[in-house]
Amino acid sequence: MSEARRRLLDTASRLFYAEGIHTVGIDRIIAEAGVAKATFYHHFKAKDDLVIAYLTEEYGRQRVVFEAIEGSGTERIGAIFDMLGTASCGPGFRGCPFLNAATEFADPTHPVRGIVDDYRAWFRDFMGTLLTEAGRVEAAPTAEFLLVMRDGIAVSGMLNDVTAVRSGVATAMATI
Template identity: 50%
Template sequence: MPSEPDTRPSEARSRLLDTASRVFYAEGIHAVGIDRIVAEARVTRATLYRHFPGKEDLVLAYLGQVDRMMRAQADRATGAGLPPPDAVRALSASIAEGIGSPGFRGCAFLNAAAEFPDPESPVHRAVLAHREWFLGTVTDLLARVRPTGAGPAALHFVMMRDGAMAAGCLFDPALVRETFLLGVERLLADHGRAS
C-alpha cells in the first residue's frame, strides 16, 4: 500500500509565509520585494517559487492566514455559549484587544485593499470575500440579539470597527478601544430598542 503524502507545510514555506506576513503588515505589500523576503526567510529564490509561483500567490497566502486567524477569533467569541449580546461584546473585546497590540498597523485587509484597488485583482477579491464573511458573521450574531434591523446594525458595527482599526494606529490606542467598546454598547442598546 503506498504511503500517504506528507501534507504538512515545509519549514521553508512556513518561514516564507511568516516573514512575508510580518513585513507585509509592518511595511506594506508593494514596499517589500521578493529579494528581501527570500533573504529574511533564509531560503533560495527557487524555494520561494516552488511554494509560491509569484508574489501575488504569497500575498494571497498571507491574507488567507490572517483570514483564518480572524475566523478563529470570531469563533472563540461567538462559540463560547454566551447570550447573543455578550457574544457581541466578546467579539468586540477581542477586536479592541488587537488594537492595543505591539506593532499594530490597522486592518490587514483594509491595508491590502488600499494597495490593490482594482476590483478584478485576486487580492482585492480576497479582501472582499473576507469582508463579506465578517459582515455576515456580525449580521447573524446581531439577528440573534434582535431579528429586525440586523443588517443595518451589522454594517454600523463593521464601520465602527473599521474606524477603530484606522484610529488605533493614529491616536491613543486605549482611548480608541474605549470609544469603540462604548459605541458597541450604544449599538446594542439602540438595536435592542429597534422594532
C-alpha cells in the same frame, strides 16, 4: 506544509503587515526566511501568489479567533469588540491587514481585493447572525453599522488615536 513554505509565509506575513506589501521585496523575504530564491518560486508562482496566501491565511486565522469567542447574544458581540479594541491598542498593531491591502491594490478586480471582500462579507454576516440570534429584527442594518465601527476602530488604532478606539468600542457596545 513544508518547512520552507512555512518560513516564507511567516516572514512574509510579518513584513507585509508591518511595512506594507509593495515596499517589501522578494529578496528581503527569502533572506529573512533563510530560503533560496528557486525554492520560493517553487512554492509560489509569483509574488502576488504569496500575497494571496498571506491574506487567505490571515482570513482563516481571524475566523478561528472570532468564532471561538464565547458568550451568547449581544454579549458575544461585546466580547468581540472588546477584543478588537484591545488588539487595536496593542503593541505592533498597524491596522487591519485587509484594509491595508485594499489600499495598496487600487484595482478592485485584482484577486487580492476578492479576499478583502470575502473577509468583509464574512464579518458582516457573522454580526448579522449573532444579532438575529439575539432576537434583533433590524439585524442587517445594525450589522452594517458594526462593520463601519470595526473599520473605524482599526484605523484609529493604526494612527494611535487610543481614546478614539475606546470611544468607538464603547459606542458599539452601547448601541447593540
